[in-house]
Amino acid sequence: MKKIFYICHSLPNSMTSGSDFVAFNMLKVLKKKYKIHAISIGTNYCKNEELTKIYKELKKEKIKFYENKRKTLFKYENITLKNFFIKDYINQNDIKFASNFLKKVKISKNDIILAFGSSSIEASKEINCFKIALFEDIQDQVQIYRNFFSINKFNFVKKILKILMLKIHFRGYLSWLKEISKNYQLKYTFSSYDFFYLNKKIDLKILPLPINSPQKLTNKLSKKKFNISMFSTIISQDYKGVSMLFSNLLPKLKTENLLNHVKLNLIMRTPKNLPSEIEKILNNEHINLYKYDEKIIKDTDMLFYPSKYPVGIRTKILFAFAKSWFVATSLEIKKCIPELEDFKNCIMSNNVNVLSDKIIFIIKNEKKYQFLRKNGFNILKKYSFKNFYNKLLTDINSNKMRND
Structure with missing residues (x-):
């Protein structure tokens, strides 16, 4: 059975965040055909009590996992004058450490990498195997939207200046994403909104979100409140x-x-x-x-x-x-x-x-x-498991056939 190595800043799970929940669903589907390994190159994404639950969850699903134990942030927390003119959108010292950490994991040429998020995409870019890039929510839009919709009469000037700084700082962001993903055979986003922006620079596709939905609606309103x-x-x-x-x-x-x-x-x-x-x-x-x-x-x-x-x-x-x-x-x-x-x-x-x-x-x-x-x-x-599974496997097989 072939291996898939899922690489992200956090371990996949059903309880800490939307992206981790998506990853957990994704890997549960793919383990029908592949032996799944999950690699966390980041730290501090959850509390210790949650981490214990995540370990149990992954073991139950028979997903082998590896963790980087060194504190890594990857992204600069805030845009300031100190990092405003830096063209790297991720802390390169942490990327170098993550890349060295990944070299210790035995990933062969016949394996498949699923790198979720720009930090994982950059850290994995030199590994010699079939690679799939899964882009996270594009960060320039996340930060600009959050600042724009938090404007009020007390912070108007401050927020407008912050938005201008963000637009200047992220002016080369799409080109940077294109550069770090150029060695990847397949590239995806889960969002039609993000696709509109990413497709200006990057040849990619939309991958259906894998949501594990029950067969029927649960009965509601039988309680008091x-x-x-x-x-x-x-x-x-x-x-x-x-x-x-x-x-x-x-x-x-x-x-x-x-x-x-x-x-x-x-x-x-x-x-x-x-x-x-x-x-x-x-x-x-x-x-x-x-x-x-x-x-x-x-x-x-x-x-x-x-x-x-x-x-x-x-x-x-x-x-x-x-x-x-x-x-x-x-x-x-x-x-x-x-x-x-x-x-x-x-x-x-x-x-x-x-x-x-x-x-x-x-x-x-x-x-x-x-x-x-x-x-x-x-x-x-x-957004069914079936649609996700069929789309990804069809694209993997088509790409490999073209390159064989």
Whole structure:
């Protein structure tokens, strides 16, 4: 049986982040045909207690894994004057260490590498075997969007200057991605939105996200309270969305006398030094904070994602559909999941007050709620394990035939 070596900054798993969840699903499918090895070239992507669970999960799936134990960051945390003019978008000392670490793993010419993310793509680029590059969310768009949608009257000048700095700093980003992936036989993105940008410089394809969906919808609303959840790896990824839940949705639920019938959940980890306004939100009696918790996941009825970032959200939305939730989000998210349609398979608005009104309408109308859940669930047909598996294996075989 041939081997696939999955290389990423973190080990694949079902609990820490969207990309790790996708990788875990991906490898579970591929182990039908290949012997799977997972390699983590990064560190500090989760807490020790989570790492113990990840080890157990991988052993259960019979996925052999290797870890770099040295602290590595790869990316510069913030764009400052100190690193503004540096053309390398990844810390080259860490890349060199990761490359040397990979040399210790016995990867032969007949094996296949799946390198997920730019750090893994660059660290693996000189390995002599069949290589597949899986691009992560393009980081220039992630950072620009997050700064743009966090502008307010108090930080307007600062944020505009930051966005200008980001645009200048990332001016050669696509060319850099093209350069580090030039020795790869296949190149993919999971996002139609990212494909639009990457395809300007790189010859690549869209790979269907592999989502493990149940055969049928789970029955909901048999319990006393309607559960609305926000779901992220860490709260700092979506301060804006959490603020909108507290400042816009919560007051409307209170006005409609629905707080006794609705439970608001934040399923995410929290760092030590939180902004004071976020601390205030977490201390509110109506806000419930959880780490990843299967019971809360099972109890959830709706994913609330009001932020306007069309990056880093695909897996979250599809995960929600697979768990039989319905989704309330912004119109911008249609850029990364084109199948989304307001009041057909989700509810959407770029105005959080309008979105909140729609949520209240759905809470009061169970028939419409069940209609949206059913249609949202049906979107998963395009993102099945089978579609992912067939697409990847067809491309691998076609490429090898052309080069034999």
